[in-house]
Amino acid sequence: MSLFQNIVIIVILIAGAGFLSLTEIALAGARKVKLKILAESGDERAQKVLDLQAQSADFFAASQIGLNAVAILGGILGEAAFRPYFVTLIAGFYTGPWTETISFALSFTLVTSLFILFADLMPKRLAMIAPEKIAVSVINPIQIFITVCKPLAWIINAIANLLFRLFKVNTIRDDNITFADISAVMDAGAQAGVLQKQEHHFIENVFELEERNVPSSMTTRENVVYFTLKEPEDSIRQKLAEFPYSKYLVCNDNIDQVIGYVDAKDILVRILNNQKFTQLNESTIRTVLTIPDSLTLSELLDRFRSTKEKFAVVINEYALVVGVITLSDIMITVMGDWVTPLDEELQIIKRDNNSWLIEGSTPIEDMKHALEIDEMPDDDNYETLAGFMMFQLRKIPRPADTVIFGGYKFEVVDVDHFKIDQLLVTRLLERPEEPTIIEE
Known part of the structure; x- marks a missing residue:
């Protein structure tokens, strides 16, 4: 074949490999929530994508068959097509026993680079931009391709399943959505400006109703x-x-x-x-x-x-x-x-950027929000800031008793009939790892 014919075949192979790479990432990255919304709106292709994700073994086997076959064929044709021209090019500068080896290395590098760039890197990056849209667009042709490759894919899947069972590898995908997943989505939405600050705050508090x-x-x-x-x-x-x-x-x-x-x-x-x-x-x-x-x-x-x-x-x-x-x-x-209730006094008063006066009856969750503390130690044992102090001190607190935790110093300011009325909380520059107790 002529150089032109070889180039045309290589371009077709690169396009085929690029399509498979694009499809593989799109189908794997398409989010089920968005696909379900599309399916409920009447898009049958979205439901096909969901079905394929539920039984993805045939697709991935067919995809790998196609990608590897194209890559091997492209390498053979590319090396045969470009090596003679590299030999001629190198002969103008060097003649010796390494001419064939250098030509082979250059033709291999050229074909590999073309496949990496146009058949792997660029399609995958494009697929990550809009995986659901692309997955819905390619689902019909990819199902035809899976049908064509199904006999060989069945054999490959059977061997893979046997190995998975042999090594006791669990291949069931867990699609349960946790609070951490939802929280991450909310954080991303807030950073992108989709959620306003107060909306983000409200949603977080709603989820806390289950914990408080x-x-x-x-x-x-x-x-x-x-x-x-x-x-x-x-x-x-x-x-x-x-x-x-x-x-x-x-x-x-x-x-x-x-x-x-x-x-x-x-x-x-x-x-x-x-x-x-x-x-x-x-x-x-x-x-x-x-x-x-x-x-x-x-x-x-x-x-x-x-x-x-x-x-x-x-x-x-x-x-x-x-x-x-x-x-x-x-x-x-x-x-x-x-919002602040009109019939209640403020429980948390910010004195400056690094200190607060807080009532002992303040709920722990409210204090954590105000001070931006993620976790309190053994917080199942108390509900209020006064309870935290008593749990840490293991006694009825007195004025000037102090607990240091999480980069903050909690100091008892006022006690009335064994009840902690007020504490002074100060942010520290150094953050000790464990709670520290200082008794007056």
Whole structure:
């Protein structure tokens, strides 16, 4: 054959190898989520791609048969076509026993470079740009190619499966999407500008509802405002004025003897109508939803949805009331720093870029967000910053007791009746690996 004919055949071989390389990367890299969306919109080719991904052994065997056959054939033709011309070229500079060897090396290098560039590198890079679009476009011709190569592919797959079983290699692909996968997608979306900062923040907090327990967002026992059955009218009026909440617990004699709750609007309507009430009665007291403190916020949302309630009292394993929680508390957890309840004081006050005043009752998750801490040690053993200090110190903390962890110094500032009211948290330049305790 003439040089022109050889070049035409080599170009055809390179194009064929490039098509197989393009297809291989596109089908392997096409994301199932996008393909399912295309399939649900009526694109039959997307469903074919999904089916091929589920049974990909035949395709990869056929692809390798084609790629290797083309590469070998291209090398044989290329070496035979270009070597005589390289011999002639080299003869102008050198004549000797190494002429044939040098010519062979140059022709081999030329053909290999052409295949690497046009049949491997460029097609694969193109396939990575839009794998789903390309996979859908090439699925029909590639299925014909798989059918042609199926007899030989079956033999190769049988040998490969035998070897996999012999060496106990698991070939089942795990396509389960984890939170880490979703988080990575969200981070990429935020960096690309697809997600705004607040949207990214909200989505992260929504996923945390599955991890955070009710005590991390509830109003704690000591801060619960409640009425008793024999509460005087003047006392009720004073509490309504001083603590303008929408709902109040009603108890018998103390907070652990919960009877129900009252809606502030029911009492206010009677006050506005100049109606007297000597004590709370069945017409105003409603049944309260009671939940254990072991529930997650996600489980509590399900309870609120099923019962149509928006208010719940939280009890522990000893049937003692540990706090109350509302649907608004959960929404505040999701909104995070973007909303601050009007009836609560700030729990985290930033003094400067490297120090914060934080209340001891601050939930650990809120503190981690504010200080950008990924993990706290043994965080299954406490819910608040005060709990973290007590767990680390193994005693009732006193002012000036300090714990150093994760590049931060946690120092107790104020203690009231064994309760940690406030801590000073300072960012350190050096980050010790293990928690360090400094007792006053």
